[in-house]
Amino acid sequence: MSQLWIVRYLWLIPVLPMLAAGIGALLKRTQRRVSAALAIGAMSVSLVLAIFAFVRMLIDPTRQVVNFRWMQFGDQWVTLGWLLDPLAAVMLVMVTFVGLLIFIYSLGYMAHDDNFTRFFCFLSLFAGAMLGVVIANSLLLLFMCWEVVGLTSYLLIGFWFHRPAAAAAAKKAFITTRVGDLGLLIGMVWLYAQSGTLLFYDHGVGCIEQSASAGMAAHVVVAGMAVSTVIGLLIFCGAAGKSGQVPLHVWLPDAMEGPTPVSALIHAATMVAAGVYLVARVYPLMSAHALEVVAWIGAITALFAACVAVAQNDIKRILAYSTVSQLGYMMLGLGVGGVAVGMFHLITHAFFKALLFLGAGSVIHGCTEEQDIRNMGGLRRFMPVTFAAYACGMLALCGFPLFAGFWSKDAILDAAHGWGVSRGPFYLGAIGALLTAFYMTRQMYYVFFGPQRVTEASVSAGAAGSHAIPAPQLEPVVSPRPGEMCAIEDPHESPAVMTRPLVILAAFAVFLGFVGTPAWPWFQNFLAGKAVRFGWDGFREPGVLTLMLVSSIIVFAGLGLGWWFYGRKSILRVTDPDALEQLQPGIFHALANRLYVDEIYDATVIRLTRFCAALAAWLDRWIFGGAVNLISWLVTGLGWLDAGVDKYVVNGGFDEGCRDVGRGGRLFSRLEDGRVQNYLRVIGGALVVLALLLLWGHRG
Amino acid sequence: MTAAFLILAVLTVAGGVAAMTLRRLVHCALALTVAFAGLAALYVNLGAEFAGLAQLLVYVGAIAILIVFVVLLTRGGESAPIEIFSPAALAGVAIALAVFGVLAWAVKTSSVGHSSWTGAAAGAAPQASMRAIGLALMQLYVVPLEVIALMLTAAMIGAVILALRERPLDKAGTPPVTELRVG
């Protein structure tokens, strides 16, 4: 059947960035402009195509599917395909748009790096793979792109691989997500076994379409769970690994060792969202029990990460834990409210979290690679644009009324409140929202407000120890003690190539939420393929206004608490203790150590793995190696034996035989001694014998 | 088995044994002569007078003399040699005894060996007149006669050539031209 050209050529969207990556891999290190041009160009074209696809979906939201045969196994074909529906269209536009902005930002951020070319190559590869995950119609194709996404995440986290911390973080990320991917793989295989296909939509016989899911829901297998529940939970394992749910969240904070654009793109906006997207994609497969599990894990993650974020001191680490927390919210939304609720928060989060990360990158760039918030302070004077954009992002994240995050988080809390199973997630989410506001406020005060923090000359983080700059006169007035200097020398605003994307993202952070308000629930209806109209009666539904009020109060409470602790009295010195730490040192200390999750893993899983590795090494060296050595000794021994036999028996026998021949010859040569009389004797003897023979014979 | 036959036989055999066992070569030659003569007498005793005479003429008259000449020419008769028997002589004796044993046994076990054998031995000696022998030689056996003549000629020439004294090499080292000096 004739399909629209955008549907037929939808595969260009992921393939173009991959091509750019392929070509970029062949470039020399000095061809920076070419590499950047390739990446940004490919991404731009993909963005245009994605907008076309989105417009198509606006016009006609029916799902379009293109399947093609890929490989033959005996008499079976492996079929892959891509699809285009409202969910995919929204993700396409988000990924390409945010990706393009981050690419442009990277031009400025990585300008001083030697490996500029490699960076853009990896970025393009990542973008291509992520887009592949979005449009994949086959779970197999999705898994393949999923793995490439994981690979590029490894490559990009460990971009500065000569730093041991970065290399270790890359390894940790890869291995942790691998643990989750194992569940995904098992679920995939089981799904294939159950439904005979890995295509999502295939004219009614796809694995998540009606015919398959009904059969799976009926079949009960393990611990009273239906097959669809088990498969759904296994697939959620993969999603939990990629999206940093507890207990597989440990890699995300360490992944901040990568460059900031990487953190923004991968670990805020797109890759971590892939897990959420996966759950949304296989949503028809998830039974009510599975969704229960998803919701609880999401809620626990949200609260856990928010608690830990309160006590962190690295600007990016706070944002990392914030990301984990927000991912928990997304899962919670998927669990309690459905695809639209979770995806709405995903979309808004992508924008404001990317904004926050890029802003943090701008701060780090302006403070000459300083990342500890205790060394910053008063930066709003020096980086006004960054500050303004960051503030927008921060308010959106907290859920300040009318910003983007408000609407999306509100939708989640609304659905959680109305969840039939339990109110628990709602309360966890509410406390998490409070804490979110609190720690973001803390971060703002530490970084942007107050005077520039001062430190002793010998322990100052950024200074080379030469001339002391007296602290500027800021409010409140602080006279530095003699011998003290600013912790950060010469903070400055970032170049335009970095601040312009910030501004664009800030606009989205403010206004994007309006596509999903109760008055005009365009986003939710768009995803469901329904028509939508603007109407104020959305607000009049019971509980909506009340909940909006409640969440606003929570946000203000959090902001107020943050001001109470950190805003009233300026923090002057680097070594000044944290206000909360002064209040509750024990809890603060535990939170600062990330609730010791990494240490627990180290003591249990890592030790077990090391033990198994040592065991395998011992086995390999002694048992298998021993077997091989045994065989080699056996062969050597046989060879030695053979040599001995050859030397003594064969050669000896042969030599002895030859000597016997010689002796025989010498014996017989005595007959030919030249003495005629001897010859005569022999003849005489022969005559006797002959005569005897004749006579005997004659007689006989 | 008359007495004459027995005596002659003993004489012949004794001569032979003596010829083969005496130390000095000349003595051996003489004993050989006695043996030949005994044999001639035996031939005559058996009625073959012509053969006996021929034996005397040729063997005793020529061969025995020849042997004596050669003994003299090879200085074998001057002094008795230290060793007269060659190494492993006993093997030779044993073989000779074996041969005699075989022959005697053959004679004994054949039809000839029986005492009651009757041939034409009953008294009558055959007539071997000269005329008969001459006629036989000239008629029946003329070809062998001629061949024998040729053979004798060849043997004579060969013997002479063999026995010629070689001249030593001259100064240049070439062998001398073999000349036949007659007279």
Added chain:
Amino acid sequence: MNPLAGCLLVSALLFSVGLSGALTRRSAILVLAGIELMLNAANLNFIAFWRYGPHPELLTGLIFVIFSIAVAAAEAAVGLALILAIYRHARTSDVSEITEMKG
């Protein structure tokens, strides 16, 4: 024992005596002498068979013996000439010393 057997025995004895001499004595001349004795023993055999065998009027044995004596003469002449030649070459007439044909 009939006369023929007696003659045959005598000739056998003579033959073995001659053989023993030919096989045991060192001197080449005596080897030749032994051979002559053997020949003579054979001649005696012929005569005996002529005398006591059938058809003595054919004179076969007698003629044979005549020829044999002639041949023996020629052979003795040649043989003794050989012995002389060997004596001149090897300075000895000891048969056990002449081993140039060894091998």
